[in-house]
Amino acid sequence: MEDLKIYYIYHSCFVVETRNYVIIFDYFKNPVKNEKDEISLNEKILNTKKKVLVFSSHSHYDHFNKDIFSWENKFGIIEYILSSDISFGDELQNCHKISENETFVKDRVRTKAYGSTDLGVSFLVEADGIKIFHAGDLNWWYWKDDTPDEEKYMREYYQRIVKEINENKEIDIVFFPIDPRLEEFCYLGGEYFAESVKPKIMVPMHFDENFYICKEFKERIARFNVEGAIIEKTNFLLKLEINI
Structure with a gap:
């Protein structure tokens, strides 16, 4: 879709630009600016004539920053949709x-x-005919030192939420945490989501500076006929390999 652009800002923050909207998820902070940056978030918000929608999935410091309330736009009011x-x-x-x-x-x-299997919520947003899912901190958080009871609780909790999400067919874009702190279990939640929901594209997040995660996750979910996005740096325009 020619009107669709997806930018990775930092951590779990993305900008999705559709025909009529600029949608921002889970702003945490602006990374250190580089002359090769492909987006300036502040300039994008200030100058767009499209409706700006800002989502925050929960109050953890790495998903919500009250600076969003100071953002201004020359052409209209910014709307905020925030977890309770x-x-x-x-x-x-x-x-x-x-x-x-x-x-x-x-x-x-x-x-x-x-x-969410942590604090707050996850979002399914439908705008301009595109279905976008941002997981927030929804994940299969399987830690190596979990007790059997903790592992069972998390597995059942996560799978129940994914089953509910799967009632919405044909999700186009999914932003999902692939956290290397989980070590050998870091792909578990993402792979289960890909196999169960089968969105068109899954985009990793919450991986700090470990960009290698993207290539490995892309290879892992290919067997489910789900496209994985490659992120190379912060403030990055994603090069999608399939059309929506």
Whole structure:
């Protein structure tokens, strides 16, 4: 789709630009600027004539930064859709809270909040005919020192949420945490999601500077006929290999 652009900013923050919207997920911080950067987030927000939608999946410091409330746009009001665990002042009229299993619809954009295996929610956003899923901290968090009971609880909890998500067929883009701190289990949640939901594209996140994760994850989910995105650096325009 010619109107679609996806930019990786940092950590779990992405910008999805569609025909009518600039959608920003889980802003944490701007990485150190490089002359080869392919996007300036501040300039993009300030100068776009498209509607700007800002999502934050939960209040952890690496997924939410209150600086988002200081963002300005020359051409219109920015709308914020935030997990209900995030606190903000009542004076911010363009902020909307959402909890698990709730749906929020505005300006032809539909947002459904699903659960998380950590804090907050995950988001399924439908805009301009594109279905975008941002997992937040939803993952199969399998740590090497988990007890059998902890492993069973997490596995069942995660699989239940994925089953609910799978009721929405034909998800186009998924942003999903592939966290190398999980060591040999870091791909477990992503592979299960790819096999169960079969989105068109899965984009890794939450991997710090370990960009090698992207190539390995892409190879692992190819057997499910799911395309994996390669991220090479911060402030990066993704080169998608399939059309949506």
